[in-house]
Amino acid sequence: MIGFEEACDIILSRARPLSAEMVDLAHVHGRVLAQSVTAAVEYPPADVSAMDGYAVADADLATLPARLLVDGKVFPGASNETPLKVGSCRRIFTGGFVPAGADRVVMQENVETDGDFAIVSEFSPGSRNIRKQGFDFRRGDTLLRANIRLDHRAVVAAAGGDVSQFSCWRRPRLAVLATGDELTEPGTASTTPDTIPDSVSFGVAALAEHYGASIVSRCSLRDDLPQMERAAGKASNTADVVVVTGGASVGERDFAKMMFEPHGLELFFSKVAMKPGKPVWFGRVGNALVIGLPGNPVSAMVTARLLLAPLLLGLGGSDPQEALDSIECELNHDLSSSGERDVFHRAKLAHDRRVDIISSQDSAAQRALVDADLLLRAPAGSSFAKGEKIQAINF
Numbered sequence: 485m486i487g488f489e490e491a492c493d494i495i496l497s498r499a500r501p502l503s504a505e506m507v508d509l510a511h512v513h514g515r516v517l518a519q520s521v522t523a524a525v526e527y528p529p530a531d532v533s534a535m536d537g538y539a540v541a542d543a544d545l546a547t548l549p550a551r552l553l554v555d556g557k558v559f560p561g562a563s564n565e566t567p568l569k570v571g572s573c574r575r576i577f578t579g580g581f582v583p584a585g586a587d588r589v590v591m592q593e594n595v596e597t598d599g600d601f602a603i604v605s606e607f608s609p610g611s612r613n614i615r616k617q618g619f620d621f622r623r624g625d626t627l628l629r630a631n632i633r634l635d636h637r638a639v640v641a642a643a644g645g646d647v648s649q650f651s652c653w654r655r656p657r658l659a660v661l662a663t664g665d666e667l668t669e670p671g672t673a674s675t676t677p678d679t680i681p682d683s684v685s686f687g688v689a690a691l692a693e694h695y696g697a698s699i700v701s702r703c704s705l706r707d708d709l710p711q712m713e714r715a716a717g718k719a720s721n722t723a724d725v726v727v728v729t730g731g732a733s734v735g736e737r738d739f740a741k742m743m744f745e746p747h748g749l750e751l752f753f754s755k756v757a758m759k760p761g762k763p764v765w766f767g768r769v770g771n772a773l774v775i776g777l778p779g780n781p782v783s784a785m786v787t788a789r790l791l792l793a794p795l796l797l798g799l800g801g802s803d804p805q806e807a808l809d810s811i812e813c814e815l816n817h818d819l820s821s822s823g824e825r826d827v828f829h830r831a832k833l834a835h836d837r838r839v840d841i842i843s844s845q846d847s848a849a850q851r852a853l854v855d856a857d858l859l860l861r862a863p864a865g866s867s868f869a870k871g872e873k874i875q876a877i878n879f
């Protein structure tokens with residue numbers, strides 16, 4: 485058995501990005517950039533109006549009210565190369581190119597019209613209502629740094645910079661193999677005697693997608709070693725990461741590691757001094773990394789969150805350490821001594837960074853997971869009094 489920190493170090497040492505691939509703008513949301521993105525255009529491409537109104541020269545506003553000939557209209561998307569003449573103004577709409585000779589756009593609410601003439605009776609001297617050419621970015625400016633995950637806001641900046649193809653890190657392909665004779669597909673347990681729904685493989689797949697994986701397969705296997713060996717071979721040939729749930733402990737049908745042995749399993753660790761989740765293990769079969777999670781649903785989700793999540797972040801090109809970042813919270817309760825393992829208590833954020841331990845800490849309590857926003861880390865041998873600070877990782 486190794487300590488939790490050592491397990492994290494081993495995971496982090498394997499959490500290196502896979503290859504890069506080109507991705508279209510329409511599919512880039514959620515992807516991690518392998519290369520920074522630079523603007524292909526400047527924005528805006530010329531001085532543009534920030535208001536619907538009239539483009540005018542300040543010299544023509546020296547005496548108010550000013551009566552100016554409206555010499556034309558500028559809509560966005562139309563060129564506007566004719567300079568403004570003295571005594572004229574031009575009708576302009578938001579985004580329209582401001583003509584040479586205009587110093588400001590007077591918003592239409594401050595202008596009256598009389599036939600072909602605009603009468604400006606007031607304007608706000610401090611508001612030119614013109615967005616300067618390239619005020620946001622210039623061609624060649626860096627819009628997005630490498631290794632960031634593109635969210636909806638970053639997609640706007642990239643598309644606005646006229647970029648439609650992105651070099652992204654490949655998403656890690658993940659196969660989830662649940663094991664156990666008692667498991668059945670959710671939705672069938674009420675009509676299938678002696679079974680329970682396979683909840684864990686769905687939870688692990690959901691967590692893995694959240695941390696950037698693409699799920700290539702998910703299935704549940706009976707405790708039948710030859711069948712399991714075939715599934716292990718197939719999964720390790722098709723996925724970058726294989727997650728096996730259950731069968732991690734010492735029971736007579738705990739075949740999770742054994743099923744990979746004919747395929748050349750190299751174990752990096754087996755058992756970690758953490759609670760829940762002690763039976764978690766990690767290894768490699770050919771090019772695939774294999775992580776075995778304990779079957780108890782809470783143990784599976786805690787180990788997935790603490791060890792699988794950083795692995796997936798790193799393989800997908802993000803900083804794996806992000807998944808292990810913690811914040812300091814204040815305990816609303818005492819926490820008794822932790823014994824020889826680091827304990828990850830499930831907790832709920834109250835207010836002002838104060839946390840309540842959730843009532844059921846049983847590693848099979850699925851309903852209690854719903855309320856568990858945080859994992860509070862109580863290092864081996866520690867105890868905490870109400871009001872003390874403790875490190876919390878979002879769950």
Ligand SMILES: Nc1nc2c(c(=O)[nH]1)N[C@H]1C(S)=C(S)[C@@H](COP(=O)(O)OP(=O)(O)OC[C@H]3O[C@@H](n4cnc5c(N)ncnc54)[C@H](O)[C@@H]3O)O[C@H]1N2
Pocket residue numbers: 662663664666667680681682683684685729730731732733734735738760761762763777778779780781783847
């Ligand atoms: N003698 C010992 N017994 C156990 C030890 C030990 O050290 N010595 N460790 C305990 C700990 S800690 C855990 S955690 C469990 C983990 O055991 P396994 O990984 O072998 O898990 P299973 O036996 O397959 O299942 C445990 C439990 O979880 C349910 N389960 C399993 N898979 C799923 C699933 N996909 N969806 C929903 N529920 C699942 C299963 O029915 C069992 O009830 O071992 C302790 N025992």
Ligand code: MOO
Pocket residue numbers: 758759760761762763778780783847
């Ligand atoms: O430590 Mo096991 O993973 O809780 O029940």
